[in-house]
Amino acid sequence: MSEEIRLMKGNEAIAHAAVRYGVDGYFGYPITPQSEILETLTELRPWETTGMVVLQAESEVAAINMVYGGAGAGKKVMTSSSSPGVSLKQEGISYIAGAELPCLIVNVMRGGPGLGTIQPSQADYFQTTKGGGHGDYRLIALAPSSVQEMVDFVGLGLDLAFKYNNPAIILADGVIGQMMEKVVLPKQQIRRTEEEIRKECPWAITGKTADRKRNVITSLELDPERMEQNNIRFQAKYRTIEENEVRYEELYCEDAEYIAVAFGSSARICLKAVEIAREQGIKLGLLRPITLWPFPTKIIKEYAEKVKGFLSVELNAGQMVEDIRLSVNGRTAVEHYGRMGGIVFSPEEIVEALKEKLIKE
Amino acid sequence: MITAEEIIKPENLVYTKPKLMNDTHMHYCPGCSHGVVHKLVAEVVEEMGMEEKTIGVSPVGCAVFAYNYIDIDWVEAAHGRAPAVATAVKRLSPDKMVFTYQGDGDLAAIGTAETIHACNRGENIVIIFINNAIYGMTGGQMAPTTLEGMKTSTCPFGRDVKLNGYPLKISNLIAQLDGACYVTRQSVQTSPAIKKAKKALRQAFENSMAGKGTSLVEFVSTCSSGWKMTPVQSNKWMEENMFPFYPLGDLKNE
Incomplete structure (x- = not known):
């Protein structure tokens, strides 16, 4: 095909x-x-x-x-x-x-x-x-x-x-x-x-041949010292992923005074909210995390020095907002706006929430 | 007088440990059936010449470390999930000979759904089922197969069917399923029993490679530590109490 x-x-x-x-x-x-x-x-x-x-x-x-x-x-x-x-x-x-x-x-x-x-x-x-x-x-x-x-x-x-x-x-x-x-x-x-699998995944259970030791897929390690070493290895891998694999999209962020942070379908609705806000003279930008883990902490930290506030827009009671707050670490305001239980917000509602929670005029 | 060196010659060899069994010190208790069944698995795989094609799926329970003793590739499944794990391994690598090795708690309590459905789909795998009517690894609690009146640490006054229900004859249940081609109940407490059990295992493994469906070999087994008996007493107790409720023999052979 x-x-x-x-x-x-x-x-x-x-x-x-x-x-x-x-x-x-x-x-x-x-x-x-x-x-x-x-x-x-x-x-x-x-x-x-x-x-x-x-x-x-x-x-x-x-x-x-x-x-x-x-x-x-x-x-x-x-x-x-x-x-x-x-x-x-x-x-x-x-x-x-x-x-x-x-x-x-x-x-x-x-x-x-x-x-x-x-x-x-x-x-x-x-x-x-x-x-x-x-x-x-x-x-x-x-x-x-x-x-x-x-x-x-x-x-x-x-x-x-x-x-x-x-x-x-x-x-x-x-x-x-x-x-x-x-x-x-x-x-x-x-x-x-x-053959390719045997070469690319030498750890896999492909059948033990004479040229290698048996492969065992397990998460079990009763010896606590070795289990801690396993955990240390996992954590080192996670730090490498955090270093190399963060992905996000920035829209209208260059001159933004406020940034909406949203992922998935919320980000699509937020993009319309950005247009509406800009028509009203509010310089709103959109930052869309593509990887939720690793989270785009660095870029949010950078924008925290420039903007008046972040609005986390999520279809929940406020979950990603915690990661934004950790990234911002008190440098600027961070608020959450969300709908729950299957209700999807409109772009207008997002703009209203922005005004009410962050602009406060 | 004849010396040891003169006796130890290839022509005098009457028994040897299967090559697939390595020298790792076993953690099983004296009198436990696991050691013998492990040896039978190693012998059968070796005699079939399938060393490089066999994948074992170990359970959670006493046999969790089965992968330490038999020199083949292994995957260690979550409690009760071995038949699901084996399903995928076999479907994705049909040239492999895939078996699960499970205890009564793993297979007949927490993993009942995975067991029944793998057998019902007729997965071309072998399920080796150690039934010693007790949870060995966690220290002797009641199993789904614990006999009525039998004492364990969670039914210290004996299994009361009003409270705990009846011991589950899961092999009989599986024998009703169209996907299962061979269901048999064996034991390994005597030399003749071991010989018979090995034959059954061999047939089960052959069925899996012939694409006949699922084969389940139940081993009515002892747990001298959990039963708080000597190995000799355990064998006697098993014959007198387990065999009448879990009679040996083929339940299905198609």
């Missing part, structure tokens, strides 16, 4: 991208608002073309553990779900991080807590960036704000996962998953051969 321009939903785009980026296996369980990912994959029947395995698991728990097994075999594997399902996956995600395995997880967020609602939300920011499962670990978290980025981040997420032997997650929301946009699908990548 060559490069192709198509109109499709964000969820469908994830499925097409998985096949085209040469994913070896997808394991999932149906949950709204992302079921189109599994549906599209079973319709595409990639097992007949690229040889990709697609399996509907009996549970989210089983699906993430299939990902663990596949990743242990050095394969490019992924799963997808939405908030309640991703909560179920947390045990497995912690094991994958602890065993230092590469994989891709997709969370198309819906409103919570609990069973919540099927409408879009960004209330899983804490779960994604602060842990979610047990132990000191980090996920490389990518936040798409367009259907094109749903495609691109499948490739980027897998590349980063394999670069650092660490799970990566695409943190999308119901808006990005369900809306249709024009996308450029990449040309078909060929799946890696067994």
Whole structure:
């Protein structure tokens, strides 16, 4: 398959991208608002073309553990779900991080807590960036704000996962998953051969040959001194990722007196809010974190010296705002504006919140 | 008089440790069935010439360190998740011979869903199931397979079915599933039993490579530490109490 321009939903785009980026296996369980990912994959029947395995698991728990097994075999594997399902996956995600395995997880967020609602939300920011499962670990978290980025981040997420032997997650929301946009699908990548996997992933369970020791995929280490060394190694890796992999987009920030910080679908709505504010003579800029972890701390710290305030605009009760406050460290004002439980704000509401919380005139 | 050097000659060799078993000191208690079953797995893999193609999935429980003893590639699964892990390994690498090695708590309590569904899909894997009716690693708590009246640290007055339900004959349940091709119950407390058990294991592994579906080999086993008995007493207790409830033999062989 060559490069192709198509109109499709964000969820469908994830499925097409998985096949085209040469994913070896997808394991999932149906949950709204992302079921189109599994549906599209079973319709595409990639097992007949690229040889990709697609399996509907009996549970989210089983699906993430299939990902663990596949990743242990050095394969490019992924799963997808939405908030309640991703909560179920947390045990497995912690094991994958602890065993230092590469994989891709997709969370198309819906409103919570609990069973919540099927409408879009960004209330899983804490779960994604602060842990979610047990132990000191980090996920490389990518936040798409367009259907094109749903495609691109499948490739980027897998590349980063394999670069650092660490799970990566695409943190999308119901808006990005369900809306249709024009996308450029990449040309078909060929799946890696067994020989390539043995070479690129010498740690993988590819079958013990006479020329090497047995490979064991595990996160277990009962000796506390060795377990601490493992943790020190993980943390060193996380510092390297923080150094090298921060990604963000700046719009209208050069002359800005105020900066809205927003990711995913919120960033799209914020862009319109920026236009409205500028029509009213308010110099508002938009900073869109693309990686939620590693967080764009440095650039926010730099702008903190110049602007009168930041407004964190999120579809939650105020989660990312904590990371902005840590980055700003008291240098300037930081406020949060959000809607919850599946309600999406309008650009006008954002401008009003900016005036009320930061401009105060 | 004949010297030791004269006796130790290849032509006099009647028994040897399988090459796949390494010299790592085992953590299992005296009288435990795990050591014998480990040896059988190593022997069968070796005799089939599948050393370079076999992937083991170890559980959470006493066998969590199985990967320290048998020189093949291993992946250590979260508690109960081994059949899901094995599913992916086998589906993504169909040329590999994949098995899980699980205890009763892992397979029949916390991992019931993964066990049933892997068997129901007919995954071409082998499930090795050690049933000693107790949680060994955590110090002797009640298992899903603990017999009625049997004392453990969480049913100190004996398993009361009104309170804890009945011991679960999960192999019988799995034998009902269309995806399972071979379900058998074995034990390793005597030489003849070991011979029979090895045959069963060999058939299970062969089934997995022939694509016949899931094979489950249950080993009714002892836990002398958890049962607070000597190894000899444990074997006797197992024969008198476990075998009547978990009778040995094939439950399904298609």
